[in-house]
Amino acid sequence: MKPENFSQNFPATDCRVSIIIKSLNEEKRISAAIESALRAVRRVGGEVILADSCSTDRTVELALAYPIRIVKLANADDRCCGVGPQLGYQHSHGEFVYLLDGDMQMLEGFLEVALDFMLAHPDIAGVGGLLVELNTESLEYIARSAQTRAHVKPGAVDRLDGGGLYRRSAIEAAGYFSDRNLHSYEEFDLAIRLRSLGWKLWRLPMDVVHHMGHDAPPYHLLMRRWNTHYLWGLGELVRASAGQLRLKMVLQGLRELWIYLGILGWWAFLLSIPFWPLSGITRLVWFGASLAAPLALMIWRKRSFSKALYSVVSWCFNAAGLVRGVLRPRRPASAPIPSLVLREPRGLSSLSTPSVPH
Numbered sequence: 001m002k003p004e005n006f007s008q009n010f011p012a013t014d015c016r017v018s019i020i021i022k023s024l025n026e027e028k029r030i031s032a033a034i035e036s037a038l039r040a041v042r043r044v045g046g047e048v049i050l051a052d053s054c055s056t057d058r059t060v061e062l063a064l065a066y067p068i069r070i071v072k073l074a075n076a077d078d079r080c081c082g083v084g085p086q087l088g089y090q091h092s093h094g095e096f097v098y099l100l101d102g103d104m105q106m107l108e109g110f111l112e113v114a115l116d117f118m119l120a121h122p123d124i125a126g127v128g129g130l131l132v133e134l135n136t137e138s139l140e141y142i143a144r145s146a147q148t149r150a151h152v153k154p155g156a157v158d159r160l161d162g163g164g165l166y167r168r169s170a171i172e173a174a175g176y177f178s179d180r181n182l183h184s185y186e187e188f189d190l191a192i193r194l195r196s197l198g199w200k201l202w203r204l205p206m207d208v209v210h211h212m213g214h215d216a217p218p219y220h221l222l223m224r225r226w227n228t229h230y231l232w233g234l235g236e237l238v239r240a241s242a243g244q245l246r247l248k249m250v251l252q253g254l255r256e257l258w259i260y261l262g263i264l265g266w267w268a269f270l271l272s273i274p275f276w277p278l279s280g281i282t283r284l285v286w287f288g289a290s291l292a293a294p295l296a297l298m299i300w301r302k303r304s305f306s307k308a309l310y311s312v313v314s315w316c317f318n319a320a321g322l323v324r325g326v327l328r329p330r331r332p333a334s335a336p337i338p339s340l341v342l343r344e345p346r347g348l349s350s351l352s353t354p355s356v357p358h
Contacts, residue, residue: 017046017111017165018094022084026102027058029212034066036105044111047345051088053079059102060342067345074338081233082182082189087337089177097177098165099187104209113204114165125171125199126191128157128164129208154205158253159191163209166190170199179240179333183325184233189240192249218310222317231318234260235325240333256318263319266294 019037023030030050037048048068052060054076063070071091073083085099096115100106114127131152151157164187171177174193178186191201216224225231234257241247251257273287294315298308 015046015093015095016115017041017044017096017098018088018092019046019048019098019100019106020051020085020088020092021048021100021102022051022053022088023055023059023063023102024053024079024084025055025057025059027055027062029103029105030059031062031065032105033100033102034063034068036107037100038066038068040106040108040111043108044115046094047092049088049092051084051091052342053084053087064343068343069341069345070343071339071341074340078180078337080180080183080229082178082186083180083337085178085186086176086180087339089171090336091339091341095168096165097168097171099163100209101163101211104163104211106209107207110204110206110208111165113206117202117204118165118167121200121202123198123200124167124202125194126160126164126166126201128160128162128201128203129206130154130203131162132207132210134210134212152203154203157201157203158195158249159188160201160203161187162211163187164201170194170197173197173199176334179236180335180337181240181328181330181333182233182236183229184231185237186233188250188253189237192241192246192253195249196244196246219313222314226317226321229321229324231321232325232328233321234318235322236328236330237325238322239326239328239330257322259315260319260322263294263315264323266290267319 019041021030021033021037023033026033034048034050041048048066050060050063050068050070052063052070052072054073060070060072069091071087073079073087088099089097096118098106098111110129114129117127118124151159151161166177171190174190174197177190179189182189194201234254238247238250238257241250270287270290273283273290276283276286278286294312295308298311299305302308302311
């Protein structure tokens with residue numbers, strides 16, 4: 001569908017749903033994401049907001065063809081997964097808020113069903129659906145799909161990974177939409193803040209979005225996530241939850257945290273071997289056997305050397321990221337994010353949230 005075929009957004013006074021699209025260099029898919037959001041929101045009343053993290057490609061240029069609000073970070077150094085949703089949220093007006101990634105396409109029909117469900121269940125803070133992954137060839141997707149993950153099944157869930165529709169009143173009670181300090185796990189953080197206040201989350205048995213996941217080779221993707229600090233997110237989440245009642249939810253809800261702690265214990269064990277009161281040959285045998293043990297175990301479990309090697313290497317990267325994230329200083333999560341408004345649809349400028357000065 002061409003951009004000019006879309007009508008103007010509903011006025012802010014009738015803003016039932018704000019769809020926030022977070023983006024960073026998504027020129028290949030941003031038009032499809034925006035058009036899918038406009039189609040979905042026009043049936044219920046609302047607005048579409050592009051929250052851009054200083055893209056260096058044509059993402060913003062392409063988005064300017066659509067009747068949406070476009071905001072971007074004032075400082076590129078503020079980039080992280082937790083910044084995008086909060087940036088869009090501070091410029092939104094909707095009674096309900098939906099989060100969409102720039103590489104997703106939203107399917108029509110979900111918002112109507114989700115709104116009816118939430119009106120019938122006032123104790124529900126957020127409702128999601130089923131994410132349809134279009135890139136099923138990546139090693140990461142194959143490993144993830146082999147896991148039994150209760151939070152992606154219909155019914156009551158402990159988080160809404162992949163996006164969801166949230167009540168603004170619940171978000172306000174939780175303090176903020178997403179933690180600007182987090183380089184990942186921002187949706188889990190929102191979930192535990194809501195649940196700690198007694199709110200519930202639900203996943204409906206219907207497809208909501210199509211997602212085109214990363215098509216980079218797995219080790220390239222791993223390096224990219226290290227370089228962008230994505231792997232720091234779990235450690236940052238642990239630090240944010242320290243001293244809070246919700247820390248128990250982190251420890252109970254994230255199995256991978258215990259795997260990475262186990263890797264750190266494995267490293268400590270390896271480092272201790274040279275100090276054992278044994279002969280040099282004996283210490284060398286112990287070190288070699290201990291070094292190979294995790295890989296041997298994973299080869300036995302996965303029946304594949306390549307998958308086993310990737311698992312162990314990935315765990316090591318994530319364990320290092322866990323430590324780095326815990327040590328990273330925090331900024332006030334609820335503080336306004338410095339931003340610029342690049343585009344304001346007609347009829348909404350007077351109600352727009354002002355940008356924060358640089």
